Amino acid sequence: MSELKTTSLxxxxxxxxxxxxxxxxWSMPFSYEGTLKEHNYVRESSGYFDVSHMGRLxxxxxxxxxxxxxxxxxxxxxxxxxxxxxIFTSESGTAIDDVIFWKFEDDLILICNASNTTKIxxxxxxxxxxxxxxxxxxxxxxxxxxxxxxxxxxxxxIPNKFSTSRDSKFTYARTGYxxxxxxxxxxDKKDTLDxxxxxxxxxxxxxxxxxxxxxxxxxxxxxxxFELTDDISPVEAGLKWTLTNKSEYMGKEAIDxxxxxxxxxxxxxxxxxxKQIARTGTTCKSGDSIGIVTSGNISPILGxxxxxxxxxxxxxxxxxxxxxxxxxxxxxxxxxxxxx
Amino acid sequence: xxxxxxxxxxxxxxxxxxxxTVGISDYAQGELGDIVFVTLPEVxxxxxxxxxIVEVEATKTVAEAYAPMNCVITEVNSNLxxxxxxxxxxxxxxxxxxxAEIKEMDDSGMTYQQYESFIS
Numbered sequence: 001m002s003e004l005k006t007t008s009l010x011x012x013x014x015x016x017x018x019x020x021x022x023x024x025x026w027s028m029p030f031s032y033e034g035t036l037k038e039h040n041y042v043r044e045s046s047g048y049f050d051v052s053h054m055g056r057l058x059x060x061x062x063x064x065x066x067x068x069x070x071x072x073x074x075x076x077x078x079x080x081x082x083x084x085x086x087i088f089t090s091e092s093g094t095a096i097d098d099v100i101f102w103k104f105e106d107d108l109i110l111i112c113n114a115s116n117t118t119k120i121x122x123x124x125x126x127x128x129x130x131x132x133x134x135x136x137x138x139x140x141x142x143x144x145x146x147x148x149x150x151x152x153x154x155x156x157x158i159p160n161k162f163s164t165s166r167d168s169k170f171t172y173a174r175t176g177y178x179x180x181x182x183x184x185x186x187x188d189k190k191d192t193l194d195x196x197x198x199x200x201x202x203x204x205x206x207x208x209x210x211x212x213x214x215x216x217x218x219x220x221x222x223x224x225x226f227e228l229t230d231d232i233s234p235v236e237a238g239l240k241w242t243l244t245n246k247s248e249y250m251g252k253e254a255i256d257x258x259x260x261x262x263x264x265x266x267x268x269x270x271x272x273x274x275k276q277i278a279r280t281g282t283t284c285k286s287g288d289s290i291g292i293v294t295s296g297n298i299s300p301i302l303g304x305x306x307x308x309x310x311x312x313x314x315x316x317x318x319x320x321x322x323x324x325x326x327x328x329x330x331x332x333x334x335x336x337x338x339x340x
Numbered sequence: 341x342x343x344x345x346x347x348x349x350x351x352x353x354x355x356x357x358x359x360x361t362v363g364i365s366d367y368a369q370g371e372l373g374d375i376v377f378v379t380l381p382e383v384x385x386x387x388x389x390x391x392x393i394v395e396v397e398a399t400k401t402v403a404e405a406y407a408p409m410n411c412v413i414t415e416v417n418s419n420l421x422x423x424x425x426x427x428x429x430x431x432x433x434x435x436x437x438x439x440a441e442i443k444e445m446d447d448s449g450m451t452y453q454q455y456e457s458f459i460s
Contacts, residue, residue, distance in 0.1 A: 019370075034428070035399040036374040210373060210399060275377035277397050297399060298376040305377075305397075 007052035008139055008189040009196065016206060024114035026053040029208040038211035039218075039300050042178050046145035047207035048199050054140055055117030056186060057124070058132040059108040066129055067108070071099075072234055072255065074244040080105050083162045083173040087234050087242055088123060093254030095228040095237070096123055100184075102164040102173045109164075109171060109186065111140070113224045139192040143204060144182035144215075149174075151202045152183055155195075178212065179219025179339060217306065218299045220269060220337040226280060226294040227267055227308050233258060236265040236310070266314045267294065269338060272305040272331040278322040279307075286315035286333060293322070299338055305331075306338050344432060345408075345449025348458065352432055353408045353449060355442075363436040364396070364405050364427065367459050373400035375424045380416040381438060387411055389446060394437045396427070408449060411440035 004027040013020065018029035029050060031038060041047040059067060068076045073086035082103050088096035097116040102109040110131070112120045117135065124131050143152050152158065156172065159165040161181070164173040172185040187195060200206070213223070222228050228237050233251075235243070235258045243255065258264040268291070272278060282293040289311045296307030309320070318333040342355040350368035353360045369375065377397040387393050392404035393413070416438050419426060427435035450458060 030400075031373065034374050036376075036425075214399060275379050275397060276395075277377070277402065279402070298397075 005053070007050055008192050009050050009052070012193060012196070013050065013206075018206070018208060021209065023209060024053060026114060028053055029206070031208040031210045032206050035208070035210035035214060036300055038205065038207035039214050041205040041207060042145040042180055042211065042215055043301065044146070046143065046148040046151055046182075046204045047211070048196060048204050049142040049144065049207050049209075049212055050139070050196075051142050051184070051212075052139040053114040055110075055112040055114060055120060056134040056138060056140060057110045057112070057121070058134055059110055060130055061104075061106055061108060063129055064108070066127065068245065068247060069249050070123070070127060070129070072245050072249060072251070073242050074246050075101055075103070077246065078103065081159065081163050081165075083164050083175045085175075085242065087228070087239065088120065089234065089249065089251035089255065090230070091251055091254070093233040093235070093251035093258065094230055095224070095232055095234060096120070096230070098222065098224050098228055100173070100175060102171070104164060104166060109134075111184075115225060134186070137189060138186050139189055140184060140186050141192065141196060141199075142176055142178075142182065142184045143199060144176045144178040144180045145204075146180055148180070148182040148204070151199070151204060154202070155198065156183075156185075158183070177219075177221055178215035179221070180215075214297050214300060217295055217297055217308075218301060218338050220339070222267075222308070223295060227310075232265065232267070232310070235259055236267060238267045262314065266311045267308055268311060268315065269334040270307055270309055270320055270331045271299070271302065271334060271338070272322070272329060274305065274329050274331070276324045276327070276329050277305040277307075278309075278324055278329070278331065282322050282324055284309050284320050284322045284331075286311065286320040287317040289313045289315040291315070291320070302338065343451060345447065346452065346455035346458075347406070347408055347449050349406050351405050351408060355447060359414060359439055359441050360408070360411070361436050361439045362393070362405065362408060363431055364403075365455070366431045368403070369428050369431045369435070371400075372396060372398035372403055374398055375427045378420040378424045378427070378437070380418070380420065381413050383413050383416060385413045386443070387413070387440075389444075405437060407440075409446035410443035412443060413438050413440050415439040
């Protein structure tokens with residue numbers, strides 16, 4: 001087995017007694033003080049995450065037409081200061097990866113899932129898109145939480161929501177994956193330790209991937225490998241809002257067919273009034289529709305188990321029954337997001 | 341005073357005459373992450389050694405605590421219903437799970453020292 005990759009903060013994480021986990025070939029902090037505490041730091045004040053394992057590629061602005069062809073969202077016609085969440089789709093309309101683009105005047109920064117960095121690079125190569133891989137020379141720190149903007153504005157000028165900015169030290173955007181306001185900051189490895197120490201001196205708490213997962217789930221955000229895979233399209237994952245591409249794009253025909261026929265799988269949010277968590281792989285049934293849980297955990301804010309389940313057909317009922325270790329537990333499918 | 345003993349399945353128990361108290365080890369709670377729900381048995385329920393008696397749902401995973409010997413439940417720690425985090429904060433103290441009457445004595449658990457080398 002090849003050795004795990006580490007970020008430049010690895011020793012720093014260990015010095016803070018972080019529990020480390022292997023994630024997509026990286027040794028990353030799972031938690032420092034506990035997942036629920038870290039979850040609440042972000043919901044109630046501010047936390048930061050080392051997400052340097054995520055792939056970071058610089059793309060040439062001159063190839064924006066070609067890049068636009070590979071994703072389901074409109075990238076070329078949005079302002080040059082925008083951040084865009086989108087999905088690389090295959091010919092069959094399924095998700096190759098969900099990513100963030102940071103758009104600038106001269107270039108674009110593409111941030112992809114750590115587990116998909118190689119796949120995305122191969123996909124770009126196959127489509128003659130040039131890129132400069134910045135993953136090994138930079139770090140990525142997400143500062144998230146309701147107090148995060150007030151704190152970070154002492155360190156950088158704050159762009160509008162879903163917008164990008166850049167100064168001599170930081171390339172960043174007002175984005176995140178927790179459901180809270182905040183920024184994601186790419187910076188040179190040599191500056192990272194100083195940056196997070198400054199954050200900590202201002203009261204921003206370190207948070208691990210455990211709370212990142214409970215936060216994104218509670219915020220109804222999909223995670224690649226669970227809600228989105230090589231077998232699941234954006235339509236099936238309930239991400240129709242990402243289908244903004246006004247031009248021809250890879251997989252458009254398959255996606256349009258799904259939109260018209262409505263004959264596809266359906267990802268649904270659920271909650272349980274029980275003390276059992278319906279975890280990944282749990283089977284469930286709603287009316288005649290069979291499903292499988294893609295992610296499940298507690299919602300710390302709601303105080304009950306929540307999750308996503310993927311159904312073979314569109315469930316006609318909002319009652320759902322989960323088979324949790326042989327016990328049938330009833331839950332509800334939800335049309336609205338977990339958090340209002 | 342009887343010694344706290346440990347099982348390979350990461351429970352601890354402590355004998356008290358004809359009864360014992362059981363919970364999960366500090367190592368186990370650390371591996372589980374934040375405990376969010378605990379499903380306790382009913383007083384009077386009978387269990388054989390190795391039967392699951394308590395179900396613990398945590399942010400990372402789910403786990404069960406098993407009966408260290410044949411027993412009948414005499415008391416459950418109902419504080420865990422509202423404060424499951426007691427198991428994280430004080431696993432071998434306030435985070436105890438159940439007390440039970442011994443039906444068939446089996447004091448074959450490991451000493452703390454043996455358990456420490458078992459988990460290391």
